[in-house]
Amino acid sequence: MAEAIVELRGVSKRFRERRAVVDLDLEVPYGSCFGILGPNGAGKTTTLRMIYGAADPTSGEIRVFGTDVRVDPRAVRARLGVTLQDNVLIEEISPVDNLRIFGRYHLLREPELGRRIDELLDFLELRSHADVPVEALSGGFQRRLSIAMSLMNRPELLILDEPTTGLDPAVRLALWGRVRELRAAGTTVLLTTHYMDEAQRLCDEVAIMAEGRVVARGAPRALITAHLAREAVEIDCAPAEEVALLDGIEVAARLRVDARLMLYVHDATSVVERVHERDEAEARALVVRPADLEDVFLATTGTRLGETG
Ligand SMILES: Nc1ncnc2c1ncn2[C@@H]1O[C@H](COP(=O)(O)OP(=O)(O)OP(=O)(O)O)[C@@H](O)[C@H]1O
Ligand SMILES: [Mg+2]
Secondary structure (H helix, E strand, C coil): CCCEEEEEEEEEEEECCEEEEEEEEEEEECCCEEEEECCCCCCHHHHHHHHCCCCCCCEEEEEECCEECCCCHHHHHHCEEEECCCCCCCCCCCHHHHHHHHHHHCCCCCCHHHHHHHHHHHHCCCHHHCCCCHHHCCHHHHHHHHHHHHHCCCCCEEEEECCCCCCCHHHHHHHHHHHHHHHHCCCEEEEECCCHHHHHHHCCEEEEEECCEEEEEECHHHHHHHHCCCEEEEEECCHHHHHHHCCCCCCCEEEEECCEEEEEECCCHHHHHHHHHCCCCCCCCCEEEECCHHHHHHHHHCCCCCCCC
16 A cells, blocks of 8 residues: 555646646645645645546646546545535535435435434534525534535545635634544545644644645644744834844744744743843733744745735
8 A cells, every 4th residue: 555645746737827736746644634735826726626636737647545536536536525615515405405415426325324414414513404404504504514525425535625714713623623533533634724723733744835836844843843943032123123133142033024023033031031121022012922833834935915826
């Protein structure tokens, strides 16, 4: 058995002149939770679409479960589940009927079909709204139903494109729990997200994409130490003041978003002392916090609107 459940080699995708994905290499290990991160238009959805066989690469090779997706797409799709970025549901009918239709597509028959629907209604806590037309459900319920549908065939590989976008904090937290349970039961999860806290909590490994290429890859914690440092100090500081304020202080990396300066340091003490010596902690809105994946995202993909996409 191959080590990677998904393997991309030199994969590119063009839409006319636009290069959506450029010479991408990626391996998703069996049994892991792998996250693809990146700004709007980075190529995340395009990459997922090629992996589940909905789009052909312009060049390069994609293997899922060790075989070329294009050789037998139906066999590959029988073993994976996909939740698209936009829900694909039949609006006029209930969650139960949506699940039933999708189950039949996967060739499930009664009584197994009924049992599986029951399990999924419980697993995603949909039971209270099981018979309400989908169009009358809130966005959160529709999202949970979409995820339930993608689990119908007990997939070995679950692909989730922005599973929790637009969900309230309690629902997100509950879904994270479900993803963890699936992973613990042996399902490989490949997801995209714009929430760095989500990626940090769920993913064993992430790849950060920008303009169709992977710009950083690794375990979240390792990425933070490799690209930045353990602690982040944030202060208000005009560019012209920076040199004088930080004279003699060692900084591993720095990022600026307008007047807000973020300093990444192994030990925040010297910066904090300097700001306090000058009695400027309040004026500069000093904040000390652990560096996180969001910092790595900004450091590797840029802090300005319109740099990518
Ligand atoms: N069917 C298509 N036809 C033409 N261009 C496309 C098509 N699909 C995607 N693109 C372009 O490819 C690029 C990558 O798009 P993609 O949807 O993969 O980005 P993404 O990383 O998923 O972004 P988001 O975070 O906004 O979902 C974008 O520039 C997009 O406009
Ligand atoms: Mg997308």
